[in-house]
Amino acid sequence: MSLVSGEQIDGGLRISSASPRDYFALLKPRVMSLVVLTALAGMMIEPTHVNPVAGFISLLSIAVGAGASGALNMWYDADIDAVMSRTSTRPIPSGRILPGEALGFGLVLSAFSVLTLGLVSNWLAAGLLAFTIFFYAVIYTMWLKRWTPQNIVIGGAAGALPPVVACAAITGSVSLASLVLFAIIFVWTPPHFWALAIAKASEYGRAGVPMMPNAKGEKRTRLEMLIYTILLAPLGVVPALLGQASIAYGVIAALSGLFMLNLAIKVWRAPDAQAADRDCKKLFGYSILYLFLLFGVIVIENTIVTVLRVMGS
Amino acid sequence: MNMNTVTEQNNDGIKLTPEQAKARRARNIALGLCIAGLCVLFFAVTIVRLGGTVLQRPM
Numbered sequence: 427m428s429l430v431s432g433e434q435i436d437g438g439l440r441i442s443s444a445s446p447r448d449y450f451a452l453l454k455p456r457v458m459s460l461v462v463l464t465a466l467a468g469m470m471i472e473p474t475h476v477n478p479v480a481g482f483i484s485l486l487s488i489a490v491g492a493g494a495s496g497a498l499n500m501w502y503d504a505d506i507d508a509v510m511s512r513t514s515t516r517p518i519p520s521g522r523i524l525p526g527e528a529l530g531f532g533l534v535l536s537a538f539s540v541l542t543l544g545l546v547s548n549w550l551a552a553g554l555l556a557f558t559i560f561f562y563a564v565i566y567t568m569w570l571k572r573w574t575p576q577n578i579v580i581g582g583a584a585g586a587l588p589p590v591v592a593c594a595a596i597t598g599s600v601s602l603a604s605l606v607l608f609a610i611i612f613v614w615t616p617p618h619f620w621a622l623a624i625a626k627a628s629e630y631g632r633a634g635v636p637m638m639p640n641a642k643g644e645k646r647t648r649l650e651m652l653i654y655t656i657l658l659a660p661l662g663v664v665p666a667l668l669g670q671a672s673i674a675y676g677v678i679a680a681l682s683g684l685f686m687l688n689l690a691i692k693v694w695r696a697p698d699a700q701a702a703d704r705d706c707k708k709l710f711g712y713s714i715l716y717l718f719l720l721f722g723v724i725v726i727e728n729t730i731v732t733v734l735r736v737m738g739s
Numbered sequence: 740m741n742m743n744t745v746t747e748q749n750n751d752g753i754k755l756t757p758e759q760a761k762a763r764r765a766r767n768i769a770l771g772l773c774i775a776g777l778c779v780l781f782f783a784v785t786i787v788r789l790g791g792t793v794l795q796r797p798m
Contacts, residue, residue, distance in 0.1 A: 443762045446769035480787045546784045
């Protein structure tokens with residue numbers, strides 16, 4: 427492969443210059459941090475006592491599983507990553523790690539994370555984690571991404587599953603609360619990702635990826651982003667309405683959801699491409715904050731409840 | 740590649756650049772820490788799943 431020809435030795439051997447940091451980058455650490463938070467919320471929203479060690483190892487397994495699917499994604503998508511400015515410095519397109527090394531790394535971590543979760547919790551959770559990795563690496567990365575503009579809508583299911591996996595890990599079943607959290611992330615994904623896709627539409631087009639803006643047009647994308655945000659704003663409040671989160675959570679979710687809706691309306695009504703681009707960048711940044719806020723509040727308020735219960739007993 | 744070539748290559752040795760040597764050392768340390776971490780992790784899993792009395796069994 428031309429990317430690494432400078433480090434090839436006669437006979438096909440290659441001396442690697444990859445650092446541990448490069449391998450860590452394969453795990454997509456920023457995505458992992460969101461997975462950890464959403465999975466933690468999925469655990470804490472359940473009124474079940476969890477052994478802290480088992481809970482921590484389950485969470486670690488889910489995070490490593492998510493990282494493994496990120497490595498498999500980078501292995502398969504190295505050709506796309508190489509032609510996009512946002513991803514061209516990733517370890518494989520920059521030549522620091524060979525595709526085969528990333529594949530091996532991803533497969534080993536996938537196996538270890540699934541088996542560890544099965545041993546520490548139960549095989550339903552391990553099966554769900556294996557399905558999540560399979561869905562992201564095979565269904566989304568290998569199939570949907572290069573085939574349909576609905577790629578990130580359907581593929582978003584993989585990113586939405588961590589709370590369900592975490593719930594299964596501590597309860598042995600899938601609860602309504604975890605499915606609500608799944609739905610929030612699932613509906614959040616299109617406006618979040620398409621905001622970035624509009625800003626990077628030409629790059630996706632050059633890479634041959636049929637993202638919604640370059641496949642169906644920017645106008646249609648902005649309308650669909652608005653529709654998904656209209657669904658998302660009330661959905662974010664549902665955990666409070668079902669009694670799975672506090673009234674304080676409900677108020678924060680309602681206000682932050684309205685703010686996100688306001689940004690989506692601005693994107694939809696943007697008079698020209700330049701304004702749309704600017705508003706999309708704002709929406710993209712805020713959407714990350716919105717999800718962190720919702721799941722962060724669930725984690726914080728349940729932590730407070732647990733601490734008070736421990737102190738009271 | 741025949742045996743002579745392999746022998747010659749082994750005699751010559753492959754000289755790592757300082758950058759490659761540093762990267763290899765860092766990878767080895769990271770791998771060692773991961774293996775140590777896994778040992779601790781599986782010990783913890785064993786205790787959590789089987790209980791602290793797992794070692795107190797009649798011989």
